[in-house]
Amino acid sequence: MGATLALIFTGAARAVDKPTTTQKTCVTAECHATYAKKPFVHGPVSLGDCKSCHEEVDAKAHTYKLSREGRDLCEYCHLDQTTKKNIHEPLKTGKCTDCHDPHSSDSKALVRGKTIADLCAKCHETVKDVQFPHGPVAVGECTICHASHSSDRPKLLVDEPTNLCFSCHTVTKSELSQFEFVHEPVPLPCIGCHNPHGAANPKMLKADAPDLCYACHKDIQKVATTSKHKHDAVTEKGGCLHCHTPHASTVQFILKDAPMTLCETCHNEPVKTEDGQPVPSFTAQIKDKKSLHGPVAQKNCTGCHATHGSDHFRLLVKEYPQAFYAPFSTDKYALCFSCHPESLVLTARTSELTDFRNGDMNLHYVHVNKQRGRTCRSCHATHASDLPKHIRESVPYGVWNLPIQFQKTDTGGGCRPGCHQPFTYDRKTPVTYPDVAVVRR
Numbered sequence: 001m002g003a004t005l006a007l008i009f010t011g012a013a014r015a016v017d018k019p020t021t022t023q024k025t026c027v028t029a030e031c032h033a034t035y036a037k038k039p040f041v042h043g044p045v046s047l048g049d050c051k052s053c054h055e056e057v058d059a060k061a062h063t064y065k066l067s068r069e070g071r072d073l074c075e076y077c078h079l080d081q082t083t084k085k086n087i088h089e090p091l092k093t094g095k096c097t098d099c100h101d102p103h104s105s106d107s108k109a110l111v112r113g114k115t116i117a118d119l120c121a122k123c124h125e126t127v128k129d130v131q132f133p134h135g136p137v138a139v140g141e142c143t144i145c146h147a148s149h150s151s152d153r154p155k156l157l158v159d160e161p162t163n164l165c166f167s168c169h170t171v172t173k174s175e176l177s178q179f180e181f182v183h184e185p186v187p188l189p190c191i192g193c194h195n196p197h198g199a200a201n202p203k204m205l206k207a208d209a210p211d212l213c214y215a216c217h218k219d220i221q222k223v224a225t226t227s228k229h230k231h232d233a234v235t236e237k238g239g240c241l242h243c244h245t246p247h248a249s250t251v252q253f254i255l256k257d258a259p260m261t262l263c264e265t266c267h268n269e270p271v272k273t274e275d276g277q278p279v280p281s282f283t284a285q286i287k288d289k290k291s292l293h294g295p296v297a298q299k300n301c302t303g304c305h306a307t308h309g310s311d312h313f314r315l316l317v318k319e320y321p322q323a324f325y326a327p328f329s330t331d332k333y334a335l336c337f338s339c340h341p342e343s344l345v346l347t348a349r350t351s352e353l354t355d356f357r358n359g360d361m362n363l364h365y366v367h368v369n370k371q372r373g374r375t376c377r378s379c380h381a382t383h384a385s386d387l388p389k390h391i392r393e394s395v396p397y398g399v400w401n402l403p404i405q406f407q408k409t410d411t412g413g414g415c416r417p418g419c420h421q422p423f424t425y426d427r428k429t430p431v432t433y434p435d436v437a438v439v440r441r
């Protein structure tokens with residue numbers, strides 16, 4: 001560097017003698033020392049090339065002006081910084097030095113601020129006081145996702161939002177491409193559910209489930225919140241996510257696991273309804289039982305239960321009498337008749353419809369089809385029992401558990417219940433009953 005480059009300034013705060021023109025550099029122990037000391041020094045400054053930006057006005061007075069105006073000062077060397085469609089506002093209206101220190105800085109890219117995020121925070125409150133900040137945001141890396149000068153995409157993004165997310169969240173990406181069942185909105189931008197910067201909810205969610213999900217699933221919202229019988233698992237905070245994954249799954253309906261397994265995470269022990277009524281453990285009802293009801297053996301709970309909410313007791317999908325006695329009508333048994341034929345109970349005489357018959361006398365008809373009919377629950381346990389045809393072991397009767405003592409034979413069966421004398425039935429050699437009316441207690 002020749003003498004022409006020996007630029008000196010009035011700006012020195014310390015009381016030193018005016019520099020002489022023989023001095024070789026502007027950065028000495030006394031003058032402008034700090035410019036070269038910060039971790040990041042601008043190229044021309046480290047070369048001592050002050051003249052590329054400062055032009056001498058008056059050597060004696062040690063005054064200088066900037067060599068070029070506005071952006072030209074910098075774009076003289078850095079060409080056009082705003083080649084893309086969408087230009088960051090400060091590059092339209094301000095100066096490069098609003099964001100960059102022309103000499104040196106404590107952070108990369110010569111930005112003004114300890115980190116890039118500090119710089120952005122001077123003008124944007126985007127991430128102020130966010131309880132759950134996003135990883136890259138928390139460490140100040142705004143420019144992993146945003147171009148600082150200009151971009152062809154909205155919001156100065158460096159890529160399509162979803163691609164951006166995939167660039168780091170490879171697990172989510174592979175789940176979406178590999179799992180059979182994918183949540184339909186997920187190929188849409190992830191930012192439909194997540195705030196890219198952070199949020200007041202865990203996982204940067206814009207809202208917690210179920211509200212997050214209700215935003216699109218109005219039909220489920222209606223069932224869940226207006227049904228006579230609601231299900232805590234659905235309506236409580238975090239709701240839907242007890243059973244569903246938000247993105248993709250190997251199980252249909254993007255369930256987290258097989259439905260029955262999910263139910264048993266809570267119903268492996270007794271719980272209580274809203275109004276304090278006990279809900280017995282489901283697991284205890286089927287554990288080690290010899291005879292499981294068909295759909296239960298198939299682990300199918302939704303054939304009978306409307307998980308999201310129902311107007312029928314115990315979240316049943318259809319009508320089923322709650323008591324042990326009920327005047328008969330087919331619609332009261334809509335639940336059972338959705339899989340079993342009504343004729344089971346409508347036909348007085350049959351030689352094939354049911355095995356619960358004495359000769360051709362249909363004992364289902366006899367017990368169920370009348371004003372004070374026995375409901376199915378009087379004889380059958382719903383989920384499982386140790387007796388064949390999941391016949392109940394006992395019936396609650398006041399404070400007493402009335403035993404049924406059912407026994408099956410090759411051609412019939414019999415019981416010795418507490419409610420009437422022992423009875424047997426036989427399909428081949430019908431038993432003669434003294435008076436069928438005794439069956440009616």
Ligand code: HEC
Nearest residue numbers: 009011026027032035044045048049050052053054097102
């Ligand atoms: C890339 C252009 C550029 C280079 C190179 C440059 N300056 Fe500057 N300098 C500026 C700008 C622009 C300002 C106006 C203040 C601001 O925006 O920070 C400035 C201001 C100054 C000031 C006024 C006080 C201050 O810090 O604001 C001094 C002193 C100064 N420069 C010294 C130097 C010295 C010494 C060199 C060479 C070692 C140098 N400059 C190299 C652009 C430059």
Ligand code: HEC
Nearest residue numbers: 040042043044052073074076077096097100102108109110
């Ligand atoms: C005389 C040419 C010249 C001028 C004028 C100039 N620069 Fe530079 N700038 C350079 C050189 C050389 C580098 C170093 C390039 C490198 O390291 O790849 C650089 C690097 C930078 C960097 C990157 C630093 C980093 O850590 O990556 C920024 C930011 C920058 N300049 C901003 C500015 C700004 C703002 C102005 C206007 C105030 C400006 N430059 C004016 C030559 C110039």
Ligand code: HEC
Nearest residue numbers: 071074075078081090091095096098099109111116143148
């Ligand atoms: C709103 C603040 C802001 C303004 C205004 C701004 N920059 Fe930058 N600039 C940045 C940030 C932040 C980075 C660092 C980007 C990163 O981390 O990759 C950067 C990076 C740079 C770099 C480093 C190389 C690169 O492109 O990554 C150069 C050179 C640069 N700016 C020059 C300029 C020039 C010239 C101007 C004025 C025309 C300007 N900047 C205006 C914020 C700004």
Ligand code: HEC
Nearest residue numbers: 086089090098099116119120122123142146148154155156
């Ligand atoms: C000097 C002030 C200033 C700084 C520093 C600044 N911005 Fe901006 N930014 C603005 C203004 C002004 C707008 C336009 C008004 C608005 O959208 O808020 C804007 C807009 C934006 C937008 C929205 C663009 C759009 O298309 O809607 C993004 C994204 C953005 N800035 C990101 C950043 C990032 C990242 C940083 C830090 C690298 C940063 N800004 C630093 C002033 C600034």
Ligand code: HEC
Nearest residue numbers: 117120121124126127136137141142144145155161191196
């Ligand atoms: C993981 C990527 C990512 C990071 C990191 C990131 N942003 Fe964003 N930012 C986005 C996306 C995506 C949008 C668009 C949001 C939308 O359209 O709803 C956005 C939008 C913005 C906007 C426009 C206004 C708004 O809130 O929608 C500003 C300003 C902004 N970001 C600033 C920042 C600042 C400052 C940082 C660093 C503290 C930062 N961003 C870090 C992805 C990111």
Ligand code: HEC
Nearest residue numbers: 134135136144161164165167168169190191194196203204
């Ligand atoms: C630069 C890499 C990067 C990009 C890009 C990125 N993330 Fe992240 N993300 C992270 C890191 C690092 C964490 C913190 C990891 C952790 O806590 O397990 C994180 C955490 C998250 C979390 C919370 C995870 C948890 O277990 O609490 C969500 C949700 C998330 N990111 C969504 C997104 C979305 C949506 C986008 C796109 C807008 C995105 N990420 C883009 C790196 C990234």
Ligand code: HEC
Nearest residue numbers: 162165166169172185186189190192193194203205241246
């Ligand atoms: C329909 C809303 C929704 C959409 C769309 C969505 N997410 Fe999520 N995401 C969630 C919910 C809810 C959680 C929390 C899951 C939990 O807590 O069990 C989550 C959790 C995450 C996590 C934390 C780790 C995990 O898997 O639990 C990451 C990372 C994540 N999402 C990334 C993404 C990415 C990337 C996209 C876009 C491809 C995306 N999300 C789209 C709702 C969504």
Ligand code: HEC
Nearest residue numbers: 181184185192209212213215216240241244246252253254
């Ligand atoms: C942005 C809108 C949107 C949000 C938010 C949303 N979903 Fe969806 N979801 C859809 C659309 C669209 C479908 C496909 C059509 C349908 O089945 O209704 C769908 C389908 C589903 C399905 C059926 C999947 C299948 O394989 O049939 C389930 C289960 C589901 N969403 C659960 C959730 C849960 C849980 C949440 C909250 C974490 C949620 N959704 C949030 C839009 C959304």
Ligand code: HEC
Nearest residue numbers: 210213214217220224233234239240242243253259302307
């Ligand atoms: C206790 C477990 C459980 C919870 C909690 C749960 N679901 Fe489901 N969901 C299921 C099961 C099981 C199915 C599939 C069987 C069916 O209902 O036909 C399903 C099916 C769905 C379907 C697709 C079929 C349909 O009915 O449209 C959507 C959409 C859905 N759920 C959304 C939600 C939303 C939204 C929430 C939270 C408000 C939620 N689920 C809470 C277990 C649950």
Ligand code: HEC
Nearest residue numbers: 229230231232233242262263266271272273301305314315
């Ligand atoms: C996250 C825990 C949880 C999961 C998972 C769960 N439940 Fe529940 N369930 C409860 C709680 C707590 C109650 C009692 C409060 C109430 O009625 O909502 C309940 C009540 C019930 C009731 C009785 C409702 C009434 O009003 O009498 C039925 C039936 C039921 N659940 C069936 C299921 C089925 C079927 C599944 C699986 C698809 C399932 N539950 C999964 C927690 C859960």
Ligand code: HEC
Nearest residue numbers: 260263267279280282295296299300301303304314377382
């Ligand atoms: C054939 C119809 C049917 C099927 C299939 C079924 N349930 Fe039930 N469930 C009922 C009926 C009816 C009740 C009401 C109590 C009763 O009458 O025994 C009930 C009650 C419940 C209750 C409340 C506790 C109780 O015993 O009253 C839970 C929990 C429950 N079922 C869970 C399940 C689970 C988990 C599955 C799937 C493995 C399932 N159910 C399959 C009909 C069924």
Ligand code: HEC
Nearest residue numbers: 293294295303304320335336338339340376380388389390
């Ligand atoms: C979702 C369909 C479905 C519903 C609803 C249903 N069942 Fe069943 N039920 C079955 C299947 C499947 C079998 C097994 C048939 C077989 O193995 O031949 C079965 C078998 C039975 C058996 C005979 C068990 C055996 O070992 O042969 C009885 C008793 C029974 N169900 C009673 C009922 C009662 C009472 C109701 C109403 C509360 C009902 N079912 C509702 C599907 C259903």
Ligand code: HEC
Nearest residue numbers: 333336340354355356367368374375376378379389412413
């Ligand atoms: C009074 C006791 C009793 C009542 C009430 C009762 N059942 Fe049965 N049910 C039986 C007996 C006993 C068998 C076993 C017959 C055999 O295999 O010998 C049986 C068998 C069945 C079977 C197996 C197929 C068959 O008919 O052999 C089905 C299905 C069935 N019952 C459904 C129902 C339904 C649905 C209801 C209510 C509408 C009901 N039962 C009410 C005692 C009863």
